[in-house]
Amino acid sequence: MNALVAIIRRDLLLAMRRKSEVLSALFFFVIVTSLFPLGIGAEPALLHKIAPGVIWVAALLSTMLGLQRMFAADHADGTLEQLALSPEPLGLLVSGKIVAHWLVCGLPLVLLAPVMGLQFNLGTGDLGILMLALLLGTPVLSLVGAIGAALTLGVRGGGVLLSLLVLPLYVPTLIFGAGAVYAQGSGQDAGGHLSLLGALLALAMFFAPWATTAAIRIAIE
Amino acid sequence: MKHSIIHWFKFSSPASFYPLAGRLIPWFWLLAAVFGLSGLWLSFFVAPTDAVQGEGYRIIFVHVPASWMSMFVYLIMAAWAGLGLVFNTRLSAMMAQALAPTGALMAFLSLWTGSFWGKPMWGTWWIWDARLTSELILLFLYIGFIALQAAIDDPRRADKAGAILALVGVINVPIIYFSVKWWNTLHQGSTVSLTKAPAMAHTMLLGMLLMALCFWMYAVAVALKRVRAIILEREAHTDWVKQLKEVVS
Numbered sequence: 001m002n003a004l005v006a007i008i009r010r011d012l013l014l015a016m017r018r019k020s021e022v023l024s025a026l027f028f029f030v031i032v033t034s035l036f037p038l039g040i041g042a043e044p045a046l047l048h049k050i051a052p053g054v055i056w057v058a059a060l061l062s063t064m065l066g067l068q069r070m071f072a073a074d075h076a077d078g079t080l081e082q083l084a085l086s087p088e089p090l091g092l093l094v095s096g097k098i099v100a101h102w103l104v105c106g107l108p109l110v111l112l113a114p115v116m117g118l119q120f121n122l123g124t125g126d127l128g129i130l131m132l133a134l135l136l137g138t139p140v141l142s143l144v145g146a147i148g149a150a151l152t153l154g155v156r157g158g159g160v161l162l163s164l165l166v167l168p169l170y171v172p173t174l175i176f177g178a179g180a181v182y183a184q185g186s187g188q189d190a191g192g193h194l195s196l197l198g199a200l201l202a203l204a205m206f207f208a209p210w211a212t213t214a215a216i217r218i219a220i221e
Numbered sequence: 222m223k224h225s226i227i228h229w230f231k232f233s234s235p236a237s238f239y240p241l242a243g244r245l246i247p248w249f250w251l252l253a254a255v256f257g258l259s260g261l262w263l264s265f266f267v268a269p270t271d272a273v274q275g276e277g278y279r280i281i282f283v284h285v286p287a288s289w290m291s292m293f294v295y296l297i298m299a300a301w302a303g304l305g306l307v308f309n310t311r312l313s314a315m316m317a318q319a320l321a322p323t324g325a326l327m328a329f330l331s332l333w334t335g336s337f338w339g340k341p342m343w344g345t346w347w348i349w350d351a352r353l354t355s356e357l358i359l360l361f362l363y364i365g366f367i368a369l370q371a372a373i374d375d376p377r378r379a380d381k382a383g384a385i386l387a388l389v390g391v392i393n394v395p396i397i398y399f400s401v402k403w404w405n406t407l408h409q410g411s412t413v414s415l416t417k418a419p420a421m422a423h424t425m426l427l428g429m430l431l432m433a434l435c436f437w438m439y440a441v442a443v444a445l446k447r448v449r450a451i452i453l454e455r456e457a458h459t460d461w462v463k464q465l466k467e468v469v470s
Contacts, residue, residue, distance in 0.1 A: 168361040
């Protein structure tokens with residue numbers, strides 16, 4: 001457990017020392033969501049309709065930006081090999097890195113989303129569901145993304161390849177995440193969508209660290 | 222082991238599988254031709270014209286087998302990849318790599334013929350139906366697999382990384398299918414229902430099955446052909462490859 005806390009603290013500390021990388025992903029999220037009204041038109045009813053989808057797609061893309069960083073630097077300077085050699089199970093350490101990634105790239109999106117939602121004319125009920133859906137969904141994005149990040153370690157054209165691998169796997173999260181907000185907006189119960197998001201999260205928490213660990217061992221062998 | 226007539230593990234070595242694949246390929250081509258010709262004959266000349274859709278429905282004989290094969294090939298590919306990961310056999314990973322382009326082709330063919338079918342029947346090339354959407358995502362998964370394998374220079378690492386991706390994909394395919402299905406029923410007033418299959422004449426079903434068998438045999442033949450090429454490429458440094466007469470000449 002100490003190792004888990006230590007690796008989270010280390011990754012958060014590293015992220016804080018290089019704030020610009022973290023902030024640029026967040027500003028990317030803000031800019032992308034702000035571009036849609038400019039492209040589509042600022043009619044409030046239309047914006048209200050597209051808001052959940054736009055915010056979720058922007059969240060997917062902005063999480064993608066941070067994924068490459070998750071293991072790349074540690075792979076380049078050999079830290080990853082040291083982690084693999086440590087007496088603590090590698091799966092635990094990998095989980096710690098995923099948690100750190102979520103705290104840096106996912107949690108800020110959850111907190112920023114209501115502000116973007118206001119731009120899109122969402123009501124308070126919608127905003128609450130949007131935050132809840134993002135709270136359940138962004139960890140799935142970090143977990144599934146970690147598999148892709150580990151698979152593309154040190155590979156030519158890793159960034160583009162990563163998005164090719166990971167984005168199709170994000171489809172269920174996108175559907176249920178945006179679906180929850182749509183359901184709330186159209187007067188239905190969002191509970192079903194949120195439960196499914198929770199199920200995805202449980203499944204990803206079980207499988208993803210394991211698959212990521214296997215992928216890392218392949219990359220450093 | 223001593224009771225078994227054929228020692229199957231013998232063929233897990235590329236050196237002994239290469240000639241076996243070479244001997245098998247013509248037979249699979251032959252089977253593909255037989256099934257294909259009889260299937261096409263049945264579907265074009267014997268199967269009755271559909272009461273609602275007229276002659277246009279006959280594209281079903283290509284479309285449905287291609288969709289079936291696209292999913293089936295993915296399963297087989299993932300199974301080979303998983304075997305390669307567990308037993309660390311080179312040939313399994315080569316089989317997975319050989320199957321991927323065929324699977325991608327089938328997924329593409331299924332989408333292509335689907336939109337050809339959709340245009341006259343529903344008046345549109347594309348609808349965001351659950352099946353179409355999940356087939357499209359399946360195509361993306363195939364392309365991801367091929368791209369990942371192509372991007373990694375070390376073939377052993379490419380095999381293993383591809384295997385993990387294929388296995389992750391296999392877990393995800395049903396999740397994606399059901400999520401897209403629920404998304405579809407929630408978001409769209411059902412524009413067209415693809416799921417209500419009309420009672421199908423027996424000849425139609427038979428034609429479809431024959432065509433599916435033809436596609437299956439074709440997939441096997443092409444995959445074996447491709448795996449032979451992969452074996453030659455990867456085992457080029459070995460003596461047995463250098464002594465092959467197609468290499469010597």
